[in-house]
Amino acid sequence: MKTKHYNVFVIGSGIAGQTAAKICAKAGMSVAISDNRKFGGTCATRGCDPKKILMQFADITKKTHQLKDLGFKKTPKVKWKDVQKFKKSFTKPVPLETETTLTELNIDLYHQSPRFSNINEIIVEGKTVTADKFVIATGFVARALEFKGADLLETSDTILKLKNIPKSAVFIGSGYVGMEFCYMLSTMGCKVTMIEASDSALSPFDSFLVEKLVKLLENNGVEFIFNAEPTKLEKKKKNNKLTYKKGGEIKSIKARKVFNTAGRVPAVGKLELANANIKADDSGVLVNDFMQSVSNDNVFACGDVSSKSLPLTPLSGLQGYIAGHNLVNGNSKEFENPLVPSVVFTQPQLASVGYSEEEAKDRYKNVLIYKGDALDWYNAQKENAEGYAYKILVNERTKKIVGAHLLSSQANETINVFAMAINNNMTVDEFKKQIFTYPSFTNDLKSMLKDPD
Numbered sequence: 001m002k003t004k005h006y007n008v009f010v011i012g013s014g015i016a017g018q019t020a021a022k023i024c025a026k027a028g029m030s031v032a033i034s035d036n037r038k039f040g041g042t043c044a045t046r047g048c049d050p051k052k053i054l055m056q057f058a059d060i061t062k063k064t065h066q067l068k069d070l071g072f073k074k075t076p077k078v079k080w081k082d083v084q085k086f087k088k089s090f091t092k093p094v095p096l097e098t099e100t101t102l103t104e105l106n107i108d109l110y111h112q113s114p115r116f117s118n119i120n121e122i123i124v125e126g127k128t129v130t131a132d133k134f135v136i137a138t139g140f141v142a143r144a145l146e147f148k149g150a151d152l153l154e155t156s157d158t159i160l161k162l163k164n165i166p167k168s169a170v171f172i173g174s175g176y177v178g179m180e181f182c183y184m185l186s187t188m189g190c191k192v193t194m195i196e197a198s199d200s201a202l203s204p205f206d207s208f209l210v211e212k213l214v215k216l217l218e219n220n221g222v223e224f225i226f227n228a229e230p231t232k233l234e235k236k237k238k239n240n241k242l243t244y245k246k247g248g249e250i251k252s253i254k255a256r257k258v259f260n261t262a263g264r265v266p267a268v269g270k271l272e273l274a275n276a277n278i279k280a281d282d283s284g285v286l287v288n289d290f291m292q293s294v295s296n297d298n299v300f301a302c303g304d305v306s307s308k309s310l311p312l313t314p315l316s317g318l319q320g321y322i323a324g325h326n327l328v329n330g331n332s333k334e335f336e337n338p339l340v341p342s343v344v345f346t347q348p349q350l351a352s353v354g355y356s357e358e359e360a361k362d363r364y365k366n367v368l369i370y371k372g373d374a375l376d377w378y379n380a381q382k383e384n385a386e387g388y389a390y391k392i393l394v395n396e397r398t399k400k401i402v403g404a405h406l407l408s409s410q411a412n413e414t415i416n417v418f419a420m421a422i423n424n425n426m427t428v429d430e431f432k433k434q435i436f437t438y439p440s441f442t443n444d445l446k447s448m449l450k451d452p453d
């Protein structure tokens with residue numbers, strides 16, 4: 001059988017893989033790309049983008065709850081079927097559009113998972129394919145849980161496709177995915193229970209703000225069960241029954257839907273990496289700052305599946321760009337761990353950039369902490385907000401802002417202002433000199449820097 005050969009073979013057609021493949025093809029290299037699902041990757045088809053389309057209906061519902069009897073007589077009724085149709089108008093065209101763009105660049109497409117058979121050889125669609133270089137950009141998949149009946153669990157893929165809002169739901173895991181969908185479903189009238197293995201939700205975020213967010217969700221009917229370990233899932237006639245262990249006791253809960261939101265892991269299971277001497281661990285394919293495998297020079301990895309940094313879309317795109325650049329030009333661009341703002345799209349939103357309080361205290365001799373509740377400020381009052389709070393960290397010696405943590409209805413936007421300030425080494429005084437629009441949540445950021453604790 002004839003062996004096909006390419007300069008570059010890319011595995012995974014998300015933002016990371018696509019970016020690398022396009023750079024190589026535009027530079028005149030022969031390129032192929034494979035995906036074992038529809039082309040386009042997680043963010044555009046089953047992640048960030050469709051999530052935000054659905055979520056805006058929860059956000060408006062939430063807002064009308066807050067302003068009920070202050071002008072709104074009742075909450076508008078949401079036709080979930082139409083919401084899904086609207087979402088589909090974004091997601092459905094993605095695979096064909098992605099394939100068309102790639103094909104127009106003369107990139108060959110494969111629609112199955114390859115497996116490495118040798119140091120520079122894969123088997124895909126029953127064919128043997130060799131390449132000078134490989135790019136692994138396969139992203140993350142939901143972590144498989146191992147208790148009895150865990151195969152009945154549904155993931156974020158199904159949440160995004162729900163035909164209607166279920167009466168009740170249990171989420172196993174209260175990280176980004178669990179908390180965002182907990183907020184969305186509970187706001188739309190679903191009775192939600194969160195089963196969490198650790199003693200808090202959203203552990204990477206600031207605990208002062210997380211506690212407030214959890215309380216708000218509880219006030220809205222969500223039940224959080226911390227330090228709990230699921231042990232069995234059974235399908236009953238209408239409901240599912242989840243058994244879990246807490247404090248030595250065995251308990252159970254029934255719900256229409258039970259979702260696995262217990263984390264996501266690098267998607268490398270099908271690739272048989274060992275055959276090509278590609279080292280990987282729980283963090284993903286081990287790469288150096290050039291996004292090149294530490295154990296096989298001919299392999300690059302980028303995006304969520306690489307061992308570098310946070311699994312977020314902007315970073316995956318950046319890593320795809322660096323891998324592509326280095327494949328074309330030789331190793332000349334490094335991944336320098338940029339400052340990354342991130343946000344949990346609940347309402348209020350929880351956003352963070354720079355050092356946490358613990359990290360700042362480890363790094364600097366003295367840290368000024370500007371922390372408070374802003375619920376009685378005009379911006380919160382005018383929308384009858386349930387939560388508005390902040391914690392800003394400043395190196396006392398230099399007066400430079402080194403971390404910012406916000407809980408607010410606009411935190412997804414305002415956190416970017418702090419990202420710019422930190423990136424530009426701004427001091428508190430320099431920040432406060434800025435003139436921002438009024439009234440705006442950005443303008444409030446200056447008031448947050450009034451009195452340290």
Ligand SMILES: Cc1cc2nc3c(=O)[nH]c(=O)nc-3n(C[C@H](O)[C@H](O)[C@H](O)COP(=O)(O)OP(=O)(O)OC[C@H]3O[C@@H](n4cnc5c(N)ncnc54)[C@H](O)[C@@H]3O)c2cc1C
Pocket residue numbers: 011012013014015016017034035036037038039040041042043044046047048049051112113114137138139140156177267270271302303304305311312313314316
């Ligand atoms: C529900 C959800 C919401 C999210 N929301 C946000 C958000 O709001 N903001 C944000 O920044 N990030 C968000 N993320 C994370 C974001 O989606 C990822 O960081 C981003 O998509 C990673 O891009 P990537 O190219 O590395 O991987 P992916 O986009 O996951 O692409 C990997 C591709 O590889 C394919 N693949 C996997 N295994 C194989 C194989 N063996 N063979 C061939 N192909 C394979 C997959 O099918 C996929 O198409 C969210 C994720 C989820 C799940």
Ligand SMILES: NC(=O)c1ccc[n+]([C@@H]2O[C@H](COP(=O)([O-])OP(=O)(O)OC[C@H]3O[C@@H](n4cnc5c(N)ncnc54)[C@H](O)[C@@H]3O)[C@@H](O)[C@H]2O)c1
Pocket residue numbers: 145172173174175176177178180195196197198200201202203228229230261262263264310311312342343344345
């Ligand atoms: N808004 C965003 O930017 C956004 C949204 C969604 C996802 N993401 C990305 O996707 C990644 C994955 O998110 P995620 O929410 O799937 O994972 P996560 O790691 O953020 O949260 C998983 C949670 O599940 C808990 N858990 C683990 N095993 C458990 C068990 N057996 N029983 C009960 N609880 C258990 C963990 O303690 C943790 O709290 C994130 O790190 C993020 O980078 C980003």
